[in-house]
Amino acid sequence: MNVMTLQEIAAQSGVAFGTSGARGLVADMTPALCHAYTTAFLLAVAPKATHVVLGHDLRPSSPAIAAACAAAARDQGLTVVYAGALPTPALALYGAQTGAPTIVVTGSHIPFDRNGIKFYREDGEISKADEQAMLGYLVGLPKNLQPAPLPAPLAAVQQAYVDRYVNFFGAQALEGMTVAVYEHSSVGRDVLREILEGLGAEVLPLDRSDEFVPIDTEAVRHEDVERALEWAAVHDFDAVVSTDGDADRPLIGDETGEWLRGDVVGILCAQYLQAQAVVTPVSSNTALERSQVFGQVLRTRIGSPYVIAGMEGALAQGAGLVVGYEANGGFLLGSQVLRNGQRLGPLPTRDAVLPIVALLCAAKERGLKVSELGYKLPKRFTASDRLQNVATQASQALIARLKHDTALLGQLLAPHSGPLEALDETDGLRAFFASGDIVHLRPSGNAPELRCYAESSSALNARKLCDSCLLRVLQVAG
Template sequence: MNKLIGDLMETSGVGFGTSGVRGLVEQMSDELCYAYSAAFLQAVSSNGEKFGHVVLGHDLRPSSPAIARACATAITDAGLEIVYAGALPTPALGLYAAKTNSPAIVVTGSHIPFDRNGIKFYRAEGEITKADEGAIRNAVVTIPNQFEVIELPPLSREVGDDYTSRYPDYFGDQSLVGMRVAVYEHSSVARDLLHTTLDSMGAEVISLGRTDQFIPIDTEAVRPEDIEQAHLWAQENNFDALLSTDGDGDRPLIGDEKGKWFRGDDVGVLCAGYLQANIVVTPVNSNTSVEKCGWFEKVVRTRIGSPYVIEGMDTSAAEYKGVVGYEANGGFLLGSDIEREGRTLTALPTRDALLPMLALLCMAKEKGLLLSELPTTLPSRFTASDRIENFPTEQSHRLIGSLQKNHDQAAALLAPGSGTVAGVDLTDGLRVTFESGVIVHLRPSGNAPELRCYAEADTPERANVLCQSCLSRLKVSANIPG
């Protein structure tokens, strides 16, 4: 049975978001996951790439192993071997794929609720681009009329071992001696690997909040209960830092000694500065402190989503050295090799949670600062973000189209009392700069029916008020309860 992937997208509701394929678990049938995997393998081999195996792994969602079996069946039917990594962070699989010059498939829904899931695809060079997504969408694949998914093969330990040795080798195995670091483990696939890495760098590690129930940690919209819990843990445990990640371990959640969570874009600027990067590529929703700090030769702004950051890094790496990227969710990408004291950290053009965590810990120790003091080295620009769930994407686009045309309406709805509209950026969604200097950015989520709001101001309090009051007005205008 031949199927065009574009048709399957329309009929199933499972399609590409900001990073990978996403959909409701009930929509992700064995046949659909088989088809997407077959289309990906077809796309990566169409330009003559030669490879003998495919790296396969997944997160800890209840639905992930079953989806991985369907993907494994497609790999086997394509005549390829499987290197099964098991439950490991996405960047660990990306790193091993690059090392072995092979593609990788990762079953993960990242931070979205457990009733949804997804699949991420990697070439040997890194995460697939938007052009690759187009090739997959246009692929015609053959789905067997009747097939049984295969069992997953034996686990390969080599994939995880390569990743756990990467950062101790670069930063030094004594670089965190004397630091007491807590890990909020929850259901993160990175929880054991993170503990091992911190321990191998000399830190004293405290394990907190481990659970077998999947918790959708969103590093851009931290849950109130996680904010409160972090403060309680800080009072009880006397740590120097509190670390966690989203479900697939590619976005960091970093808390200071007081249990206050860092903003992801602050983490990105600090990490880029510590690595002495020359060129920084980041989406349009990231804090403007990256330009205002004056630390970098050039800042490149993109649409939101790691594929766009990767494209920006690829373009920059052709001309510059020291190219990095980051997103407002804290995920950090290396577009080129980075050298430090005679050691080289090889490029890893996919989001990674461990690198920014370890960079900030090393920075604090080397400067003799508390983790809470690191953001004070940045310009006074603060961001807040949140979202309205169950906000239809079509409705979001209609709203943005209306506000784009009517600046008076935009000022009244987004930030009343902030002055007239001074500038509008349509790179991704609607990002409005007001006469007072505050910024409000609306954007439909690429992964779920949600409308996200990002706000930026000179104080954290003002940014938070801007964000929450804007969302409240949007709910009223859209007749959404709460």
């Protein structure tokens, strides 16, 4: 067995920590490498653990990776609580309830030839400091590792996730509503249906797929935009909902089949919960501040670990009910919520179910259509997309060049938006223009992609800003 630091192993393999968890090519995620990552996690972050919760998404490569993680846990003397294919937040919730670390094998929305592993302490996602501790740990790469088959999954893990929402919102919370569920290949498709039906909704399942569909809730594919509009023309529903691959990011459409932006979903969910403090990355819609609803707003770098760190800081300062969300719609609950005598405990990891149910309940309780929920929000609109197969080094080089050449920056990002007024370098390069337009370039932390985020006073202009910026960037890169 070769012994070296996880940092050295990561450098040799190309499997590395990104925005959330370790990600890499499936071909590089060998049983030995996954064994090493798991060993480093258990020894560096959870040395006192006696058991570990383990689950995965529906990617074909995920069960084999999970089996290697299970082998590493058993080699450290831990009992493996195998939950099977379940949403990431369902697994993290059960780990928190049972005082156990959790390992989730998932590539979320990234390309099909890639996968990943997310690690959770018993109190939530690992931090960037935890990642550094893991990278510095000495671990071995076992030779000829042949992991044992995974056991039957423990049904109690899924039941705990269902109970969380049905008990809090109530069995009649969505009675009389019809909710379409775009099932595709999401690991949450069955449990989401069970929760919605448990809340009294009639569920209309749509387009279940046996092949993996890479749904990115922050950059919805054109075919999914068209598909939802076609469904609305054929079916009578109050909303259409879905999630990304590991079901920690929601995709919510109104009764017309129009998908809501994730950062608007975050604001509406925070309002419904009556949050006092909201933490979100710099890429989220500025309607959050402009609404003047929340007592405290904190902006962070992109990625749930940074949002969680911001939430922890707000809680330490006694901020009251603290929530967080990302532009992809993933919602984090930092405080307990009391409602009608029921308690919803904190879940400081991204979740798709809470914002879905909260918006549906808000519409029903207020007698509104889902399309009408955001009518009082300031008229700010966002759009986002990405260029795929762009090396991270190339993206970083472009951003470094633009920082030192503001004339080129204006021409490349938004030549018709007036003079550049300010730059925010919190994460990538975010440019504010005199017209009120905002354009933001950032290398993805999970895949070789360059992401663009745009914000403007109209949805059409936000989309034009994003698309035209990426087209110009592609021409420069070419």
